[in-house]
Amino acid sequence: MTDAPGWLDRFVDSLPERGWFQFLSRYVVVPYWAWRDPKPKLPGGPRPAAQPGENLQCMMNLIMPLKDPSPVGRAKAALAIAQNVDAIFDGLDNVGTVHTARFLLLDGNLCMISVYDGDFSNYIRDFIVTIGSVFDEIMDLVVGGEELKPTAQNVDKFIAWVHAHDLFQAPDFPTDLFTLQDEAKGVGPGGPPHELRSLPRALILQLHANPNISLGGGYRAYPGFSAAQVRAKFGVGW
Amino acid sequence: MPEPDIADTLVAFLNADGIPGKRPVHAWGIGASGVFVPSPVAGSFCIADHFQEKLPEGYPKKPQVVSVTVRFSNGSGSRQNDGAAGPHDGWSDVRGMATRFHLGDGSATDLIAMSLPEFFTPTPETFLDFARDALPRPFRRETPWQKLRDMLHLTLPLPDPYPGQVSRPDDGAMDYADRNRSAQLAVFQAASIGAPVSYVRATYHAVHTFFVIAPDGTRRGVRFIWQPIAGALNIDLRDPAQQDKVTRPYLQQELRDRLAKGPARFSLMMMIGETGDDFDDSTRPWPPHRVRVMMGTLTLDTVIDCEHLSFNPLLLTRGIEPSGDPILAVREWAYQKSSQVRGGVPCPFSQR
Amino acid sequence: MTAAFAPSTFDPATLQGNILRGYRLGRVRYLILEVGGQAEDRARARRFLAAAAEGGSAEVPAITRESSGKWAGGARPDTCFNIGLTAEGLRALGVADQHLATFPAEFTDGMTKRAMKLGDFDDSASAHWPAPFDQPRRVHIIASVYADDEGRIDEVQRKIADAFTVLGHRDGRNLAEDKVFFGYRDSISQPRFAEVQDPERSQDSEPVDPLGTVLLGFPNRFEGVLFSVPSPDVLGRCGSFNAFRILAQDAAGFEDYLDAAATRLLAHPLVDQVLEPGGEARIGRGLDRFGALREIVAAQMCGRWRNGVPYETSADAQLPDPPEAAVSLTNFDYSRTSACPAGSHLRRCNPRGGPIVQRIANYTRRLVRRGMSYGPDFDPATRDRSERGLLGNFIGANLGAQFEAVMCDWLNLGLQDPDVTGSNDPLIGANRVETSWFDLRLRDGGSIRLREIPRFVTTRGGAYTFLPSLPAIRYLAGLTG
């Protein structure tokens, strides 16, 4: 009783692979929906949660556009980091809550990727306190950075700026995206459910508002333990 | 016994139209036997027998080996009249892995898991509503115009029918999920779950929260997961070499062939719940950031027939206790009832 | 930008009086006020504020100012009146959006949006808060009126009600002997400031705190860091922030838990490491072993015995010899071998100079605390379950760096010490029976893990408020539109 696909079925099935249809999707369909059903940009970083496991080994994906993305500008950024290795370790060891941190040059961006324990604002604030000067040097190089200098005297503003440049972390469970989008529009979890089949559209439109995102909150070999707990267990002190 | 009425209703509903003598759901399956070796840390989290790394007197340090019976299955039922009967191994479906640990004192304990990390609804009553909505409905391929509309609306495309498929539960499940947020995750994930290349290349979740008791009396709310050591892998129907899997059952033979060559292994991982986690709602999985404990390794080596066996998620043992999840509670009687109806070997409960 | 940091000069007469010190009056009433929506409502509210800032009038109570020690001679006012404004309140009085945007995000978000950081979930969620806190956007001003005599409070309330809509009120009082429910003596530790004379505290050994701990525009404990002063300068400078919290205390549940814990300990093989045989008399007069164990659990959970004696310096005795009076209630510090458990309320809220993971954070998250109790007296013998608790104010120059920082990383989560990470404050944390734990410290340095600690403290309302200086109040009074 199976209905075999006809030529039109096969044609329509092939549309997503056809260049002109992709062009149409990209320049007409998505912009149309983005206009009809705009999604607010969702905030970066991990979302506040009660569970200790959600508050340990948090991920920061800080993407900072360079003022000068040419090789010269990027070299300056590379040097600024290289010259501050000691200062960075001072911060890392004395803030005490960082598992790993690394810097990347990715196209025209300086990226700081780190794994830290506890509250995001506390993490950034404590870092400014110890090595605000390193952040000041970085702020010289990135778009919008001047306004935040000296970071030690613009603590709240700097925290807000970092938060805004930290990548949105897509929920670990895809359908939770509906809830986050509702929240951003002030609709509580008791609001009317969304049509489940519209989830791909919800995601596409979110990627319109947040072009770069982190896919989920990351995966860990030993989730639920702080940097200090790991150090304590290895007997290297904290 | 919790709410036998709703349990009876559920079993009767699932059984309607099924093949007599077969399970109403997870109808098609295959058994395997092997051993479970608890990890060195398992005993510090749970006093249950099968988690003790006992060191037999005198002989070189050798961990305890627990013998185990497993039944793998396809989640779908055996409805005769909708054309869906028969093991459609290559169709997208949830798979089951029911495990029985045979303990030293002759008793046993079960751990029933499936490849979906969460359940559809939070209570038996809502599950009945869901199951009614999700009865397979006749369906045909979407017309080209409907598909075009989906593409322009950027919505989830509906899959084309598999050869021979004339009905499916997805549409009713989608309708239900459109009205009930708590069902959305399970319906969405079930819709795209696919088919594994082998029963031992899928990850299985026991879904509910259980409490495990540690030697010092500590009770921890936990969830169990069987992780295939070979890794999870689905079939890919775009690969011409695999296309016959849609029409030809392969999972049972694959397991026979595989175990004839060598054993297959799973790790038993245990996630520990935290303040703020829901212990009684199996529609909410826990995020992947919980402490994970490696509880032991399962090694399967022989295919066996265990179609007559009856598993029960509440066949627990000293050291493992159920949470207050109402779905878990209703399953105790539902599985016994179902076993009676199909004439299975009564599960050890009936001896109590 | 930097211009905003011209150092402020300390002029006590420009400050509200409840920031740097408490009044030591017996009663308080918090009036939760809304500024009406009409132009004439705003005008009336502004006239009131103008008069209140200028020393009051027949119809308007005066804002009580900081006295900096001048009350020592006994000329203490018998009624005090102060105000704090929420972000919605500033907006209602006409503060421009561009100025509001210069306030820190946690303040403009408001307390209900910060719920997860504060442990306000489950029964503590703002969705369960009774009126008027069920409508946070209408909470504009929280006025506090202090007196020993309720009649005087009523009088001030009548005047206030002429200018604002009173959405609700909460009455608090000091319990006997400075106690809080749960039976502890409170109001012992506070930050101290060089600028404020307080003869009672002159012997304290904790470092003196810089004024920037509570006042905007002054240096704080973070070297080189200054918290931004919101604009316009006259509005922000010398202001402070307050987390006002209504915290219900399950006093019956707490006593029940102490029973359960003591019962378990009595049967524990290591019980003699908790309490030396024969040590009961030092714990309390007439206590048996069970009663003494209860007190030890209570003392370790708090970090002080119920009579206020620090556990750190008097681990084996609530009634030390030489007697209580000779023990300093304030002078002690923690170390790696402290007797006081790292998980105790005291060590979580102020780890002092002790070892913490965030080495740079010692003494940076200080809070000025002002609180009184609400609800009927509690009798541990009968253990009724009426609602009672604490009307708490947690004051500092930066809510994020102080109140929230303590709440989300230290009080709950326990990030400051790997031995307590993953656990919450045993006394007031967002605990759940299934997951909570607290390590009781033994005499030999070992520990026994107590579990199944329920949540004793539930949030029943609250708001983040800005405590403006007197010039700022005049500025608000002068706004138009």
Ligand code: HEM
């Ligand atoms: C209200 C909810 C549920 C009901 C009413 C229900 C009902 C049933 C019934 C009647 C059977 C056949 C039992 C027999 O005849 O021996 C069965 C089998 C099975 N169920 Fe469920 N079930 C429910 C939830 C779940 C959940 C949450 C899981 C996953 C953890 C699950 C996994 C399985 C598996 C793996 C089997 C096959 C067992 C075997 O191989 O013998 N079920 N279920």
Ligand code: HEM
């Ligand atoms: C109903 C809830 C609470 C009760 C019953 C309570 C009880 C106590 C007691 C009995 C003390 C010891 C007395 C003293 O040292 O002055 C104390 C100290 C303290 N509490 Fe609380 N408290 C509560 C809530 C809070 C909250 C929410 C915070 C802040 C986030 C907090 C912060 C502090 C601080 C900073 C100290 C002084 C620690 C020190 O400097 O050594 N308390 N509390």
